[in-house]
Amino acid sequence: MNNTGIYALIAPTRLTEVVDVGANPIDGEPPYASMLAAGRCRVTGFEPQADAFDTLQATKGPLARYLPYALGDGAVHSLQICRGSGMTSLFEPDPAALALFTGLQPLAEVLQRVSIQTHRLDALDTITHIDLIKLDVQGSELAVLQGGRTKLREAVAVHTEVSFVTLYKGQPPFGEIDGELRHQGFMPHCYDQIKQAPIAPAVVPGDGGRGLRQLLEADIVYVRDLTRPDAMSDAQLRQLAAIAHSCYGSFDLALRCVALLEQRGTLQAGAQQAYAALLAAPDPADLGP
Template identity: 55%
Template sequence: MTVTASARAASPLLDLVRPARPTHVVDVGANPIDGDPPYRGMLAAGLCRVTGFEPQPDALDELKRRKGPHETYLPDALGDGGTHTLHVAATSGMTSLFRPDTNRLGLFNGFSEWGRVREEVQISTRRLDDVEEVDAFDLLKIDIQGAELMVFEGGRRKLAEAVAVHTEVSFVPLYENQPVFGDVDQELRGQGFIPHAFAAVKRWPIAPVVFGGDFRQARHQLLEADVVYVRDFGHPESMTDEQLKQLALVAHHVYDSTDLAYHCLSQLSLRGLAVPDAPNRFLAVLGSANRT
């Protein structure tokens, strides 16, 4: 995949950072049940390529039917490399390697039905580090209903090259023995990432209370969130040139994090890899675009 002229026109950063390759996104649990993925704009502009994993056959078929030229989808279930029982739920978004906790599900409106197991299937999982089809990547987006920690632990070698992880975390476990936010946070911090943003926060009403006639409308109870972790930019000396370049691109194009992209440009300028005024050129282009 080469970066086209139209892709360069869509990015105020490409000519400033000059990455060695297009951004590579790995999407684990690629079934888009919650709408377009966060990198959709970057993909549409031709700025990245995607390698996705989706073990549910119907969802995989739909992804392959709709995919563009820079997307590849594989049927593998990622995990710890062992054989597990896949608990296929009434709602596909609740399907998990972990058994739904019926007591927990009953605490929240709707979840007892959505998480009802309709089939159990034995599947083999692959460690991310063992997947030869995945070369160096920059952003890992993952949502696999509790098994995220397995993937992080089984992908430490390849994650060492990545600059961002967009993961679902749970504050209240809906599955038996499910790792929660603290477990995930400890692992990712240990791999050199720090929290950057809450991309989404899901609150849910505690059953049987219904607010305003909508059983989904919540007040305060946290359930889950999508958290974005980034490579710890407080230690730029531990980041390669390419990591700084890719983090700038992901920060701007996926998360609209102008300040983080500016910081990466500043570090590249200090290394002589970007012109001295690259950060201010970047801001100037953004300002001009906002005035049109």
Template identity: 50%
Template structure:
């Protein structure tokens, strides 16, 4: 959850954190601001983004700031794939939509209708030099997230946080689901932090208040946030500790974990960051009392 600049991690810690590097795969600005938006506006983050949709890329380029770079590459496994261009741009994917699953919900059969296909060349994240040293990986590419991660072993060694769209039902044929993404990342030293958020839908033919977006109980997808395993702080460098603390504070409001990471860095070098951070967090509460 973004916070005011004067309550940012760098502001509360006297600039203790490095500037965070974000790699955003599928940066199409069709939804609300990304979770790192406040960090970017404050100059506390830089972004390297990828968006093969020409119209979306043009929009990103038109409004980008000095700390943003965007590229037209389709990120994947380095092979050529068929891109399935759907009625709703947000459904376009390297994977083919599954009509049987889409038919469970209102709207999806139309949104996922394939209008055309085209062959595209993909590039492995590890082969794109501009992505080196990424702290936060954000992926929203309609079912191809695991493909990208499987071809980003070097980038995963640097990254401290990952936000990936995951599905609980296979909207696309052969799509890896949340369990497979979680198992892959857990084997590489990451743990699930939270869902940000989860998305549910009412199963057809019932519709709630004539609203195809209304939900009852069926989970469909979520953005899942993964962070480096907190039980293994020794696997992180000092810079990684501080970068993760900044991301968790500014993008996700996880002040407790940010405090823990600062305390670990203080233990290593004898600093006093954690105490100052906690006092700064508590100051508004004391003033309001």
């Protein structure tokens, strides 16, 4: 396994297909960045904000494409363009919720409202495969998931932002998104990021935006329900292993996928031991995509 990585072991038959909904690059590199840099995945991103879309277009590589669409339920909605780009939403900011977090209030100021046609994921001919979907759409996550139930049957991982305190009027909270994903056959796997905010009027000296204990939002990763592995094809297990290993460092999840593939006879006997040896290898290159 020296210097060959996980792909030599699992040998996926195609590139991993990533859909990034709300691809505005304000939060740094996405979890699939290393896979994309290594040429192991293809990305289709959606971003309706013109400035963010132009930035994505200007910096994209050959395996990425971006479309200026807003995904949702397929209806026409009003896009609330906020002072903070990351607060722009199809939902109206909720002053009562924002009053709890004074640091967010200026960012949620609505500068412009634009009528926009949303698109259902299932209705897009440009998307044929989805292995990993990433969602950061300020309240529209549930609508995107419900509008993509058919295409998401193939997906093995969902990386979505969820809100514990909803900052927009009518925004679905964490529980509704969790229920939808479990209904679609996913289980929670890990938190990728947890966001906290200080409750007004408290301020952390020297860092007014740092949270204390109050949960605000989180990026959470769901994967296909591992208690029912027979529902997953060999191709899905290969893709899940690749995503778990390369995007999230979830080596136990990747090992489980390798073990299942070995049990099915898809991988040769000894695949589990080979993957364990890969993890124990002193060469860091072996752990990359």
